[in-house]
Amino acid sequence: MSQNATIKHALPVLRQDDFAQWYQAVIAEAELAEESGVRGCMVIKPWGYGIWERIQKLMDERIKEAGVENCYFPLFIPLSYFAREAEHVEGFAKEMAVVTHHRLIGDGKGGLVPDPEAKLEEPLIVRPTSETVIGAAMARWIQSWRDLPMLTNQWANVVRWEMRTRMFLRTSEFLWQEGHTAHADEADAMAETLRALEMYRSFAEDVLAMPVVAGPKPENERFPGAVETFSIEAMMQDGKALQAGTSHYLGTTFSEAAGIRYQDKEGQQTLCHTTSWGVSTRMIGGVIMTHGDDDGLRTPPRIAPQQIVILPMLRDNDGDAALLEYCAGLRAKLAALTAFDEKVRVLLDKRPGKATAKRWGWVKKGVPLILEIGGRDAEGGQVSVLRRDRLWREDGKANFVGMAQDDFVSSAVEELEAIQSALFLEARDRRDAQIERGISDLAGLEAYFSEDKAFPGWVELCWSRPTGAALDKVVEQLKSLKLTIRNTPMDAAPVEGLCPFTGEPAVERILVARAY
């Protein structure tokens, strides 16, 4: 956040004044998405969808590298599939969209109503997740130990009828990938669960430049039907936690429900152990709240639909042709470069209008490098470069740096890598500075989160990992402070002392935080 009062920021709301409103302002001003008029559903606009396509491409590569194959399963799941697994149903029942009719009929008043004659024999659920329908397929596909492991993934939309929605973070319909795998035994399934978790951790940090903490969730936060749930948790700039991806070891829960069995080497019919794991468009919400600033989004170069935008300063006169030619030449040189093992994505913005007026649109979208090229630049072989992560000069003006075209072209890849790295380090340092590790009792926890701090961050503490009713009591205590247990960091320091909730010897470290 800027301390310089003379800066005229591009957004109408600053983070420090109203973080929730700021978040929505970024989405609107960066043209990521907008309201659709349909409850809880958003229209994802080109820049937002472009970011999703980048995420899809790079995640899909990693999924395939792990030997997982893409499939597609039905949007509609028969109600009876869910009924096979009680815990799973209970977890999702309250948020399922149900299809009950297959035809409409006129209501005699100019409107349409479901035709009572066209009521479905068995209601269809719009998938909230696909364990049941994929389980049914796996039960058909898997016969022998030679069929294992069965590694599948699908890119799809799912629907969960959430009570309260927020764009990208919790929408009724969202886009995701869901990996579903079946294995011969627990060890192999757990290994896959952890492989997916590590894939998500490294993706979040290397691609999204979003530092995360990976680890198992407490039992009260498990996916319905899971034996163990792992998550990656990211800290947003307001100090809240965002669960940015999950990976579940499902044991034999869904194998029993769907009859996923194989004949082992001894000839015995044996239940498979299954996993599921997913990341969604929620990741974009995480990117916004990790890298956004008071001038809009700062899009990490690896997921930026355009990494460099060239803005010719057109004058509607005879000089424009030469200027455009110069810019086209520059664009071609940049587009031939390779950054992050991909062709550099560079756009020459030839739309009519003043470069200065168009500039702020790209600033708000978070294009990593913006070039404004005037007639004098063209004549002198120069460029003016604006780095999105170093937007302002001391005097409150846009921080353009002039340099020779050749120098820029030869350093552009390095610059993009530097921006990617700078965004990650900034986010990591901010997060690390906001994790409090010095609290060892309940009163301390209460005091810490009762302070009138705008963005309190997280607390890491040692606990005794209570279960059942004892855990419920802890959850209730935390709830009164609006806190939740995020996960148990896998790379945490050694455990020491007593559990602040139970008074028993601590056995592991957990992260406690307010969450989205």
Next chain:
RNA sequence: CGGGGAGUAGCGCAGCCUGGUAGCGCAUCUGCUUUGGGAGCAGAGGGUCGCAAGUUCGAAUCUUGUCUCCCCGACCA
């Protein structure tokens, strides 16, 4: 789903109490003048006032219902 707030031009809002043919700013378009950094002046276009019933001679305005959004809670792989 409970409590609160809101829906009027692309965006932000006034008008509503006290019913009488719909307004402002920004943006857009046109013209002129400017312009190496988020231009100025003048003119113009653009709205079934979320939707539907009702009251009324007449509804943005009053009544009822309904949809959507925002905030707080409950809920939330």
